[in-house]
Amino acid sequence: MTPTECRNGTERCAAALDVMDDEFDLVINLQGDAPLTPANFIVAISERLTSEPQLSMATAAVPATAAVFQHLQSDATAGRVGGTTVACNRAGQALYFSKSIIPYVAPGAKPLENILLHLGVYAYRTEALRTYAAMEPAILELQEGLEQLRFLEAGLAVGVCILESPAWEMIELNNPSDVPLIEKELAVRNKSEEK
Numbered sequence: 008m009t010p011t012e013c014r015n016g017t018e019r020c021a022a023a024l025d026v027m028d029d030e031f032d033l034v035i036n037l038q039g040d041a042p043l044t045p046a047n048f049i050v051a052i053s054e055r056l057t058s059e060p061q062l063s064m065a066t067a068a069v070p071a072t073a074a075v076f077q078h079l080q081s082d083a084t085a086g087r088v089g090g091t092t093v094a095c096n097r098a099g100q101a102l103y104f105s106k107s108i109i110p111y112v113a114p115g116a117k118p119l120e121n122i123l124l125h126l127g128v129y130a131y132r133t134e135a136l137r138t139y140a141a142m143e144p145a146i147l148e149l150q151e152g153l154e155q156l157r158f159l160e161a162g163l164a165v166g167v168c169i170l171e172s173p174a175w176e177m178i179e180l181n182n183p184s185d186v187p188l189i190e191k192e193l194a195v196r197n198k199s200e201e202k
Contacts, residue, residue: 014144015154017129021140024133031133033057038127040180043173043192051168052130063135063163066101066155068093069172071122078178079108079124087182091125091153093167101165104153123169127179129155135163 009019020036033056035049044067052065059065071079075090082089088106096102103109110121131139135158145160147153158165175196178188 017131017136017154017157018140020131021136024136034131034133034136036129036131038129041127042180042189043175043178044126044128045173048126048128048168048170049130051170052128052166055166055168056130056132059166061164062100062132062166063138063158064129064131064155065166065168066093066129067126067168067170068095068123069126069170071119071124072172073119075124075178076108076119076122079122082182083108087184089181090179091127093123093125094121095123095167095169099167099169101155101159101167103159104151104155106151106153123167125167138163 009022013019013022016036016038020034024031024034033053035053037044037049048067052067056062056065071092079089079092091104091106092109093104094102094109104125108122112122138161139157142157142161145157147160148156155165175192178185178192180186180189
């Protein structure tokens with residue numbers, strides 16, 4: 008078990024790393040609020056981090072579908088967080104993560120053109136993970152409640168693997184109202200695996 012003073016999953020990964028006897032090149036952090044994350048996403052972020060030494064960490068995102076965008080908008084209108092979005096540069100590195108829908112969709116713009124839904128799965132270099140744990144929480148991290156912003160505020164590069172959406176909607180567990188949606192999707196997936 009990790010210490011209770013760990014403020015987030017990234018700090019918990021660093022704490023677990025510190026008590027292990029082995030050394031690792033990468034550490035993968037699977038988030039409990041993202042039970043619909045496909046296995047190939049883990050492979051993609053691991054390969055991205057391995058192939059690009061300038062990255063401190065890598066994570067995944069999918070283009071928002073119309074249903075996901077509507078879900079994000081509905082939750083925002085109701086004052087809830089429906090998920091996290093990310094904006095990237097041309098090299099596929101994160102510029103910013105937000106619990107608001109980013110980028111802003113101007114009137115007349117195509118709403119789904121650049122909306123990327125961030126998924127809670129991370130791959131870290133061990134040295135970057137230790138650096139992260141030694142830093143104080145960043146102002147933007149505390150404001151948004153998003154741990155990965157500590158990397159960006161420190162000027163550490165975060166690679167974003169923009170992956171094809173799976174055959175199911177990528178709904179994360181952010182609100183109690185998300186539970187039945189996720190359970191329904193898991194039931195559908197279980198039935199298809201039984202065939």
